[in-house]
Amino acid sequence: MVFPFCLSGGRVGLKAVLALADGSVFHGVAIGAAGETVGEVVFNTAMTGYQEILTDPSYAGQLVTLTFPHIGNTGCNATDEEADGIKAAALIVRDVPRRLSNWRSELSLSEYLEQNNVVGIAGIDTRRLTRILREKGAQGGCLVCAETIDEADALAKAKAFGGMAGQDLAREVTTNAAYTWEEGSWDLDDCAFATTSGDFHVVAYDFGIKRNILRMLADRGCRVTVVPAQTPASQVMALEPDGVFLSNGPGDPEPCDYAITAIRDLLDRGVPLFGICLGHQLLGLAVGAKTVKMKFGHHGANHPVQDLDDGRVYITSQNHGFAVDEDSLPDGVRATHRSLFDGSLQGIELIGRPAYSFQGHPEASPGPHDIQPLFDRFITAMEAATARIESAGA
Numbered sequence: 001m002v003f004p005f006c007l008s009g010g011r012v013g014l015k016a017v018l019a020l021a022d023g024s025v026f027h028g029v030a031i032g033a034a035g036e037t038v039g040e041v042v043f044n045t046a047m048t049g050y051q052e053i054l055t056d057p058s059y060a061g062q063l064v065t066l067t068f069p070h071i072g073n074t075g076c077n078a079t080d081e082e083a084d085g086i087k088a089a090a091l092i093v094r095d096v097p098r099r100l101s102n103w104r105s106e107l108s109l110s111e112y113l114e115q116n117n118v119v120g121i122a123g124i125d126t127r128r129l130t131r132i133l134r135e136k137g138a139q140g141g142c143l144v145c146a147e148t149i150d151e152a153d154a155l156a157k158a159k160a161f162g163g164m165a166g167q168d169l170a171r172e173v174t175t176n177a178a179y180t181w182e183e184g185s186w187d188l189d190d191c192a193f194a195t196t197s198g199d200f201h202v203v204a205y206d207f208g209i210k211r212n213i214l215r216m217l218a219d220r221g222c223r224v225t226v227v228p229a230q231t232p233a234s235q236v237m238a239l240e241p242d243g244v245f246l247s248n249g250p251g252d253p254e255p256c257d258y259a260i261t262a263i264r265d266l267l268d269r270g271v272p273l274f275g276i277c278l279g280h281q282l283l284g285l286a287v288g289a290k291t292v293k294m295k296f297g298h299h300g301a302n303h304p305v306q307d308l309d310d311g312r313v314y315i316t317s318q319n320h321g322f323a324v325d326e327d328s329l330p331d332g333v334r335a336t337h338r339s340l341f342d343g344s345l346q347g348i349e350l351i352g353r354p355a356y357s358f359q360g361h362p363e364a365s366p367g368p369h370d371i372q373p374l375f376d377r378f379i380t381a382m383e384a385a386t387a388r389i390e391s392a393g394a
């Protein structure tokens with residue numbers, strides 16, 4: 001049923017139906033483009049940052065439910081995108097307030113969805129939906145926004161969705177050509193992105209990279225060259241990097257054999273490596289660990305993660321449906337962080353080698369900045385490697 005007190009205007013004449021693989025059907029109002037999409041339905045518990053979430057390429061192929069009930073209050077703009085436009089397959093919310101209010105807003109959430117040709121549904125019981133996902137796990141789903149909807153067809157498509165396991169989506173969202181990045185964080189006083197200059201040259205693999213990762217690197221004096229996901233290690237090394245970054249990204253890490261091979265090659269060459277999320281999972285696979293599909297994953301901005309060395313707990317941003325299995329870590333690789341929600345592995349380090357990775361999102365966007373020092377550690381690793389090379393050459 002459509003809630004009578006739902007404020008969402010909805011698109012006149014457009015109905016919206018969300019069908020799940022478990023047979024559930026939700027009727028709501030369409031808040032974005034007309035059309036249909038099929039993918040994995042997940043939920044995110046962050047209370048803010050819907051635009052960053054929608055534009056995070058890690059959500060490619062996923063229909064994102066936001067558990068916070070009012071979404072769209074602050075509108076959308078061109079500044080807060082984590083990539084070029086919306087990358088999630090669809091947006092599912094309880095309510096889009098009719099009036100938005102923010103001095104930085106350039107267009108409404110509904111206009112933004114429509115402009116990006118992305119479907120969205122509002123006016124459904126997102127608590128019920130989230131309970132289903134928590135109890136049964138992330139579900140195949142089909143969202144249809146149209147004048148007339150064939151519910152049986154939507155259900156059949158939701159059931160036919162084969163799941164995320166086995167899907168290499170990094171190769172679909174990656175950049176076609178290499179580019180350089182030198183823009184730092186957005187400054188509220190200047191209302192502009194900081195300009196930076198770089199001491200270190202970082203080559204960043206784009207498996208679906210978020211812009212705030214690039215800004216965190218630029219803020220710390222890195223000149224970044226972003227390269228396509230399938231770039232071989234030899235081409236990366238030809239760029240003479242001080243360090244190599246392995247980005248976040250959508251889909252299953254396991255089929256990304258090209259990246260796993262490249263990372264093994266880079267490890268042999270001893271260049272400092274830092275991976276985030278998919279990049280962490282790929283580093284894990286490269287050293288011989290295994291990845292597993294989680295039931296409903298971690299998607300939110302308040303996940304406690306413990307640093308296993310000093311016991312300190314960080315509140316972190318998270319977005320993943322796969323994880324590196326801690327029991328499968330080989331000798332020479334140690335666990336550095338663990339989730340306090342479910343005990344799953346959150347960070348690894350290669351003992352005595354300049355390579356480490358984190359499952360959550362230290363760049364936040366959206367989320368807390370507690371664990372940003374992980375970026376500083378990359379700088380320290382590059383400084384140490386440079387000092388080693390200089391002393392060897394002296």
Ligand SMILES: NC(=O)CC[C@H](N)C(=O)O
Binds near residue numbers: 248249279323
């Ligand atoms: N944010 C990410 O990089 C996600 C990694 C991977 N696609 C997962 O779902 O686990």
